[in-house]
Amino acid sequence: MSMHIALYRKYRPKVFEDVVAQEHITKTLKNQIKQDKVAHAYIFCGPRGTGKTTTAKIMSRAVNCLNPKDGNPCNECEVCRSILDEKTLDVLEIDAASNTSVNDVRQIRDEVRYPPSMCKKKVYIIDEVHMLSTGAFNALLKTLEEPPSHALFILATTDIQKVPATILSRCQRFDFKRISVKDIYERLKKIVQMENISIDDNALYLISQKAEGALRDALTILERCINTSDEHITYKFVANLLGVTSxxxxxxxxxxxxxxxxxxxxxxxxxxxxxxxxxxxxxxxxxxxxxxxxxxxxxxxxxxxxxxxxxxxxxxxxxxxxxxxxxxxxxxxxxxxxxxxxxxxxxxxxxxxxxxxxxxxxxxTSFETLIERVRKLETRLSQIAENPKAFEAVKLDKASSTKQEQKTAHTADKSAEGVDSSASFSWSEILSRWQEIKEAIKEEKPGLSHVLQNASLRFENGVKVCFKQEDSVFADVLSRNIEYFKSVLKRIVGYEGEVSVEVEKEKPLKEDAVSDQEIINKLKDIFPDTEITIKE
Structure with a gap:
């Protein structure tokens, strides 16, 4: 009876091209092998399940392969087969999490001096290297700096911050990135086809999402689903298995x-x-x-x-x-x-x-909600400050709504003053929803929304959008977009009356300005012993 092999081991990549979503690393390593410019030490860092150890194993075969193919190992020669079957002592995989002491590193330092028995290079793959003690790192420094020509060190870690800078400076560093959901999904799709597994695409996508960028985790989840289900695997089945909320x-x-x-x-x-x-x-x-x-x-x-x-x-x-x-x-x-x-x-x-x-x-009562409510209140107050007359009209309109007779009289008064009474309800809507109007315009025409930041409103014979003299260029922009502005008012507050753009005129100087002589007299009162003259 043959021993069951986990999916992530069964489908572990054997050449650089099969490593998923790490092309920026595999391409560099292939070129170094083809040009015979392999460094003496590498450090692979990145999240779990992204291919660090897999790439290190492919590298160990590629540098020793008798018949390399475009930087890849052939996986058929005697050396490649012995490494794949873990029958050679020239390629050693060490778990730093369980071999953390100085003595463990000293043993490596003593053994590395001896040449390989079968391979071209003696390869040491040290996994989770950040787990080594400070003393162990120090013991490794000299060996990493000047290793024998036949030695190759490949360090792997999921926590690069814990690796001393003295170690990093002696290695070529490669950062493995998280694998995208799309890449994991495509890899799983190929594997389920090879395994003749019936599974929903949505279920595969859910597995890809829950793997959080780790292909090994995705394969482990998939295998768990296969072992649990005797029939077609559905999205609901996977969701229940993983405890995912619908x-x-x-x-x-x-x-x-x-x-x-x-x-x-x-x-x-x-x-x-x-x-x-x-x-x-x-x-x-x-x-x-x-x-x-x-x-x-x-x-x-x-x-x-x-x-x-x-x-x-x-x-x-x-x-x-x-x-x-x-x-x-x-x-x-x-x-x-x-x-x-x-x-x-x-x-x-x-x-x-x-x-x-x-x-x-x-x-x-959260801070953000209170800030939002204060912002709306400030906007409303600023609108009232800019348009007190319109605010008075709105107050009168609201007060008059309690009695039909007062409402009629109020409307007549406003009409006598030259104010468009048919739009009185719309004025209050425009005042209270002015920020909403600007936000709606910002979604469609951001430039026009910026123009309106410099505008104020008046309600005289319709809606007047007013600009200061120095902002006259903004008035021109709004005039060219007046039909669009009207359509937004109609859509949001239902206003269909007159809309115009106005540039405020500069206020003239007061005629009763203080004369030069009056200024001189005032100054003499303050400085009686000083001669005061006014120069033109």
Whole structure:
């Protein structure tokens, strides 16, 4: 009976081209081998499962291969077979996590002097090298600096910060990057085809996402799914196996926040509890979707590359419905909730309270929410300060709404003063939603939104957008886009009246300016013993 081999070992790359998503490293190493310019020491660093040890093993065969092919090992000659079968003592793989002492390194230092028995080079692959003690690193320094010509050291680590600078300066450093979801998915797709495994594409994509850039982790998850299921592997099966919260319930929760529907949000929380889902996993999935929406809103469309089509549409809708400040506030609240849930005795109550805060801003006392409310208040006050007459008209309009007779009289008074009474309701809408109008224009025409930052509003015979004399160029820009501006007002506040652009004239100097003689007399009163003259 043959021994079972794990998938990540069975499909471990045997040539440089098979190493996934590390072309920037494998190309360099191949060129060094072809040109016979191999260094005496390398250090491979990067996250787990990205191919560090695999690349080191390919390198150990390539430098010793009897029939190398374009910088790759042939994997068929006597030397390659002995290394693959781990039957040679010339290629040693050492686990630094369990061989951390000075004596272990001294043993390497003593053995490295002897030439290889079968291979061209004696290769030492030291995995997790950051686990060595300070004394062990010091013992390794001299050997790394001046090793025998037949020796090659390949160090691998997931924590490069813990490796002393004296070691790094003696090695050629290569940084392995996380593998993208797309690359992991494509690799898994090939493997399931070779293994004749029936699995949904969505399930493979979920495995790729949960691997978090580590191909070895993805293969381990896939093998776990294969061993657990006797039939076709579905997305739901993989999600249950990994304890992943259904994206549908997460989307429903986010939708309740967007709609400010606390009742709907509380129902989602109850369903979450009834189905026994993990709260932290649920919050993690919600944060990921909202984070993608935030990054997309800021203009980085690459965030959609590693997502399912259904998730892409949802994230795009959220990014269009919620502004960046609000998204940041929601994300921070969910992260704080996840941290608090770990320590509270009442996790459900905590989640319910924070759900209510997220859905109804009047209950949210977070710093970000208060800042947003203050900002809106300041905007409203600045609009009132710039347009006191319009504000008075709005106050009168609101007060008169209690009595039909007063409303009629108020309308007549305004008409007598030359104010467009038909737009009185729209004035209050424009005042209260002016920031929203500018935000809408910013989404479609950012340049025009900048122009409006320098404008003030007046309500005389319609809407007048006023600019100072020094901002007359902005008035010209808005005049050329006046039809578009009217369409935005109509769409947001329903205003269809007159809209005009005006440049304020400079105020003339007062006629009763103080004369030169009066200035001289005042100064003489202050400085009686000083002769005072005014020069032209």
């Amino acid at each position: 994206t549908e319930i997460v989307k429903e929760f986010i939708a309740s926040i967007v709609e400010n529907d606390s009742n709907k949000g509380l129902k989602v929380v109850n369903r979450l509890w009834d189905e026994g889902m993990d709260v932290n996993t649920f919050l993690e999935e919600a944060v990921k979707l909202l984070r993608s929406a935030l990054i997309l809103r800021l203009g980085a469309k690459d965030v959609l590359v590693d997502m399912l089509e259904s998730d892409k549409d949802f994230v795009m809708n959220i990014s269009n419905l919620i502004d960046s400040n609000r998204l940041v506030s929601i994300i921070k609240m969910l992260i704080d909730t996840a941290n608090q849930v770990r320590w509270t005795r009442f996790p459900k109550v905590l989640l319910e309270i924070n759900t209510i805060k997220l859905c109804d801003s009047q209950f949210d």
